[in-house]
Amino acid sequence: MSWVIIGLAATTMLAMALVLSFVLGWANRAFHVEVDPRIDAAIEVLPGANCGGCGYVGCGEYAESIVLENAPVNKCTVGGDSVMKALADVMGVDAEASFPWRPVVHCGAHLEDRLGRNPYIGEQRCATANLVTDVQGCTYGCLGFGDCTRACSFDAIHVEDGLARVDYEKCVGCGACAKACPRNIITMAPFKSERMLVVECSNLDAGKDVKAVCKVGCLGCKACERISDMFALKNNLSTIDYECYDPENMEDCLKAADKCPRNRLVFVGKPTEKDLKAVADEELPDVVVPDFKTTVDDTEWRG
Template sequence: MSAVTIGLAAGTLVGMAVILTYILGWANVAFYVEVDPRVDAVSKALPGANCGGCGFVGCGEYAEAVVMQGAPVNKCAPGGANCAAAIAQIMGVEVGEALPYRPIVHCGAHTKDKHGISDYRGEQRCVTANIVADVQGCTYGCLGFGDCVEACAYDAIHVINGLAVVDYTACVGCGACAKACPRNIITMTPFKADRVFAVLCSNKDAGKEVKKVCDVGCLGCKACERACGLFAIKDNLSCINYDDYDPEHLEDIFKAIDKCPQKGIVLVGKPSEKDMAAVADKEAPSVVTPDFKTTVDDTEWRG
């Protein structure tokens, strides 16, 4: 190869490099999108959990929504009050009052309470067992294979004797467990106090049918409804009206607890000293209307 050829090749490469550098520099200016520095500041204030509990895909998208769309500054459950205060300071707004959201498992049946449990040998996951008929008699209750446990990054929910139980001392309210439950029996609920009362059942069948499959399920007998105005029976299932729920005045709820034949009205949450003092002279079990979804709701039928 002659020196002239080598020189031409080198000159061509240098020329192309100059042209591409110019094009890239022009594109960088022409297509530059200015990013509000507050987005980066909010991102750094967030814990980086990317749990999706705020309703956005991750912390980065939430940070953009706070700055660009005016999303609430207190939506990060893992970050808690300190994180909300930091974001509020960046945005120059007040945090405002917001109730913490925590999961409630709308089932109170341990293995011993369940009837009709089959010898299921398929994949040991709730999402798989949920599409199999007759895994257990109750088609509404906790399957107990622990999809919610696997989804929780905070070790705040565990399957104990066939039932998912929330550890409220570790729970941050990210909502991952609720998203993982194929039966939608875990509901994210705003807690007006450290502990709230809940009905631990999702079964909407008639009472006699409930008795066939579960020893502790709600019978829809209306005893709680007659004893306390916070309760209403909807589709054979007792529900609490949390809009009118007042943590300071719960006397009638204890009347409903006494009347409930299944003892299915329970306290859930992390007990504080104030909570313990309030119920010191009461006898109440310690373990929201469910958004229940059946197996066939997600099934594509083919003829």
């Protein structure tokens, strides 16, 4: 009798297996979605960093957008020109050169330059310290607790003497540091050359108020604006019109930089051979690397 039961059980299991195999086979055909092979090809080309510098969640989403939505092939900041050309080959389009985007810290005040600074003993994060009204006199300046440092996956930004500084030799332009800054003083800029002239200040207060909290902040004196049309004073702060920025014609800009009483018009980016020779015998300072991390809102480039 037992063999009959075993036989019925085996027959039942076999029948169920056949039915389920038929159902799964039908479902596979009925719900099959064709995947454009170019998506896989694009994913193979992309570096797989998933940094978000292109504006998409990851490389996979960017690849899908390129193939399905005709997104530009020049948005990968990590891969650069080589990835752009490879993606253009996958899509059969012409590669249009674009300027690389790199972060700029719009603050030049080290600890000794900051006035009205009070002791802060709270959580050692910029996002937390930014909620304290009197943590430092300037409400626009770098807090220096290193949220940007820990947000960077490429070890390209560090805090030196209380001020965030970008290592442009390592930076790939992913924008993580800009997203992590609670004061939005790190912005992403289109670098038309290896070194770009920027305004190292974010203070929008009047000149007398800036003097009360910072030794190097922009005073809104309009000296740069009077020398070059590239500069304009907006909300008491000097700004640069990068639409008109010409790296080959910087004579007036250099004059404006020399006239700035606070020396807030400075060049940032990769050093030239001349720059490297000038500091060849100098001892470099130690780099302070905090152990903190947070993320907040994005920001936009403002010059």
